[in-house]
Amino acid sequence: MKLSDFVSKDAIIAELDATSRDDAINELVDALVATNVVAKSLRDQLIKQILAREKKGSTGFGKGVAVPHVKHEKIKQMSACIGVSQKGVDFNALDKEPVYSVVLLLSPQDKPDEHLQAMETIFSALQKDTFRKFLRQSTTRDAVWDLIEEMDAQQIQG
């Protein structure tokens, strides 16, 4: 599975306004709603569920990245939105450090294997120091998308 299979290009936010976890999640879900990836009627429910998941255990797993996610029966196709912050987001990360890259993943309820494959794809990328560095340096949607395509083409080392 590739990042471009499920990351929504039009919803990428290269410069997140939010500096708090809750605001960042709102901003990302709104981007998916604005680009018609997610129905507006689902907005509030999704945000509530994503935040509930975060309260059980932060998905800010360290190294300046967070991967909030939710499975929902009304989500028919897996989709993700990427937000890059220049200022840093207080995400209550495990290492207490600010988060600069947020990948929000929405998965169908009944496809747990697909969800795991997407998480693998996301974390294989985020584990790479160069990917994280370049992502953080990206200030436009196109720059983020170029990086995703390079990652998918296995052109990113280390």
Add this chain to the structure above:
Amino acid sequence: MTNRRTMPRIRVVQTKPTQVKINVTILNELGLHARPAMAFVDLAHQFESDIRVSKGAHQVDGKSIMHMITLAATQGTELVIEADGPDALEATARLQSLVDNRFEE
């Protein structure tokens, strides 16, 4: 008269690290998603031993959540857990029971 003199005065000091390797199967329906992976990593951190987990040729650090998620271990996946250190035996036993108990899901 004390029998102390007759007792062997050997102190057992385990100086050699032990290596223990076990096979487990992921049983829970949702597989090794973020929450169970976190539970695994949390437990692994309670031990001094190095913990490595592999799925086929793909081996990762069992104490790193970001690494563990890249296993994409779905229901039915077989994993090999290797512990290397003074508490390797206990570590593998506890990790095995966590996996066998479906991460309490």
